[in-house]
C-alpha cells in the first residue's frame with residue numbers, strides 16, 4: 001500500500017437499506033495536501049468521513065489512512081485528529097480540562113501553538129463545556145485538532161457555527177497546518193470556504209463523485225447574482241466581461257450573474273443612476289444545477 005497518500009478509498013460504498021448514501025467512491029488524497037470535500041446537504045460527506053474513521057463499516061470497498069486500513073482503528077487514529085460536524089464535549093469538564101484530556105490521549109500536542117490558538121479563537125477555557133454555545137464547542141474541537149502533531153486532520157463542516165471573524169482565524173489555521181506539513185481533509189458545503197483554503201477539491205452529489213479538480217479549475221463555478229434598481233436609462237451591460245444572463249424582472253430593475261473580477265461591471269454601472277444593489281451568492285445546489293445540468297446531479 002502506498003502511504004504517500006494520506007487517504008485513499010477504493011470503491012467505497014455505504015447503503016442504508018435501499019438508500020445508497022455513498023456509491024463506489026475511489027479517491028486519493030496526497031500527503032501534505034489541503035483537500036476539500038464539497039457537496040450539498042445529504043451528499044454523503046459525513047458518511048464518507050464515518051467510514052474513513054472506522055465509525056461505520058462499508059457495504060463494499062475499502063479505505064486507508066496513510067496505508068493503514070480504516071478498520072484498524074487503533075493504528076489509524078494515531079495518525080489523525082477529527083473534528084465532527086456536531087461537536088459533543090464532556091459537559092462537566094471545562095475547556096481547559098478537555099484540551100488537557102485530548103492532549104494526553106491523542107497523537108501528541110504542540111502546547112505553545114495550542115495556547116496561541118486558544119487566544120486567536122478567543123476561547124474562554126475556564127467554563128464548563130455545558131455552558132458553551134455550538135460555536136464555542138466547535139472552537140474547542142478545532143483548537144484540539146490544530147494543535148496536534150497528527151499528520152492528518154479530518155474536519156467535517158467545522159465552521160458551521162463560527163462567525164465570519166472566526167472563519168478567518170480558521171482559514172489561517174488551515175494554512176498553518178499545511179505549512180507544518182499536515183494533510184487537511186475538509187468537508188464543506190460552502191464553495192467560498194473551500195476555494196479559500198484548498199489545493200484540490202472533490203465534488204460529491206447524491207453519494208456519487210462528480211469531479212476531482214485543482215481549485216483553480218473550480219473558480220469558474222463561482223458566480224454572484226446581482227440585482228439592482230435604477231432610474232432613467234438602464235445600464236448597458238451587453239458586452240461587459242463576466243456579465244451573463246441579463247434579465248429585467250420588472251420596471252427599473254435588472255438582474256444578472258457575474259463571474260470573475262467585478263471591475264468591468266462596476267465601471268459599466270457607474271454610468272447609470274443606480275438606486276439599490278444587492279449581491280447574492282447562489283447555493284451550491286443552484287450552482288450544481290446550473291453548471292452540471294439536471295442529468296449529472298441526479
Ligand SMILES: Nc1ncnc2c1ncn2[C@@H]1O[C@H](COP(=O)(O)OP(=O)(O)OP(=O)(O)O)[C@@H](O)[C@H]1O
Nearest residue numbers: 016019021039040041042043044045046047048189
Ligand atoms: N445512519 C443512517 N441511517 C440511514 N440513513 C442515513 C444514515 N446516515 C446518513 N444517512 C443518509 O445518507 C445520506 C448521506 O448523508 P450524509 O450525512 O453523509 O450527508 P452529508 O453530505 O454529510 O450532508 P450534511 O451536509 O447535511 O451533513 C442522506 O440521505 C442521509 O439521510
